[in-house]
Each structure stands twice: as C-alpha cells, then as structure tokens.
Amino acid sequence: FNTAFALNTPAVAAFQRVLATWRCGSGVNFRASGTTAVATSAADGTNAIYFDATIPAGTLGICTSQFSGSATGLCNLQNTVWWLSDVDIQFRNPPTGATTWQFGPAAPSGAQFDFESVALHEVGHAHGLGHVISPGQVMHFAIANGATARTLSANDLAGAAEKMNYSTAAT
Numbered sequence: 810f811n812t813a814f815a816l817n818t819p820a821v822a823a824f825q826r827v828l829a830t831w832r833c834g835s836g837v838n839f840r841a842s843g844t845t846a847v848a849t850s851a852a853d854g855t856n857a858i859y860f861d862a863t864i865p866a867g868t869l870g871i872c873t874s875q876f877s878g879s880a881t882g883l884c885n886l887q888n889t890v891w892w893l894s895d896v897d898i899q900f901r902n903p904p905t906g907a908t909t910w911q912f913g914p915a916a917p918s919g920a921q922f923d924f925e926s927v928a929l930h931e932v933g934h935a936h937g938l939g940h941v942i943s944p945g946q947v948m949h950f951a952i953a954n955g956a957t958a959r960t961l962s963a964n965d966l967a968g969a970a971e972k973m974n975y976s977t978a979a980t
Contacts, residue, residue: 817860820910823924824858827925830961835972850871869952870928872935876891896935917957938972
C-alpha cells in the first residue's frame with residue numbers, strides 16, 4: 810500500500826477483504842503487505858495501491874497491469890511466455906465532488922460509493938478479467954452511488970477459473 814493509503818485503516822481493511830474474496834473464490838494468490846512511497850502506475854516492479862485525486866471525473870478506480878515475457882525459442886506468439894509482473898491500482902479520492910467512499914462493511918448511502926465493490930472490480934482486472942454488461946455483477950462496467958457488488962457471480966468465478974487454468978497449463 811502507498812503510505813498515505815496505508816493510513817486509511819478502513820480502506821486497508823476493505824482491500825484485504827477483497828483479496829480474501831478473490832483468493833477463496835478463485836484460488837488466485839494475491840496478497841498485500843508493506844508500504845511504499847510509490848503513488849504512480851508504472852512498470853517499476855512495485856505493486857502500488859493508492860488514492861489519486863487526479864483520476865478523471867466519472868472514474869472510480871483504475872487497474873494497470875504490466876506484463877513481462879520470455880521467448881522459449883523463436884520470438885513469436887506460440888513461443889513466448891507472458892506473466893503478470895506489476896499491478897498498480899488507483900482509486901479516485903474523493904469519488905466525486907458530492908460523494909464519499911463507504912469502506913464497509915456497512916452498505917453505502919445514496920451519497921456514497923462502495924469502496925469494497927470498486928476494489929473487488931479492480932482486483933478482477935488484475936486477475937485478467939474484462940468488463941461485462943450485466944448490472945449488479947462485479948465486473949459490470951459501472952456502479953452507481955449507493956449500490957454494492959461484493960459477491961462474485963458464477964460468471965466472475967468461471968472467468969477466473971479459466972484464467973487460472975490457462976495460467977497453470979503447460980506451455
């Protein structure tokens with residue numbers, strides 16, 4: 810966690826719940842520990858979770874994934890092995906001028922965005938999942954203030970299982 814993010818105990822607790830949800834649901838071994846002064850999304854070998862007030866209005870979170878690759882012979886798509894080497898997740902703070910974050914575990918009011926739902930969505934991107942058009946599901950492309958999406962659906966779990974199977978299969 811970025812040092813400023815780490816000072817927000819409710820945000821850290823919500824993010825830890827999100828990691829546990831993905832670990833229990835999909836088996837992905839994401840974990841967070843320690844702090845960093847880094848508060849940028851860059852291919853720097855440091856995974857950073859941080860608040861960023863400069864995220865464009867209307868965007869609550871951004872996950873940036875960096876990959877590394879290695880050729881196992883000829884350098885082409887069939888002979889290159891890729892792996893996730895760096896993940897940075899930034900959250901807009903405050904979410905909008907008139908709203909705040911609800912870090913949970915309570916539900917958000919109409920004047921709040923649910924941080925845990927947004928974090929669950931962004932960690933889904935770190936897992937390799939894309940957006941869906943299915944309101945109420947974690948990977949839906951949008952969430953309204955006052956709404957929650959804290960439970961992984963069968964579709965979220967199927968996508969995560971497919972990513973895990975592909976990632977652990979022989980190259």
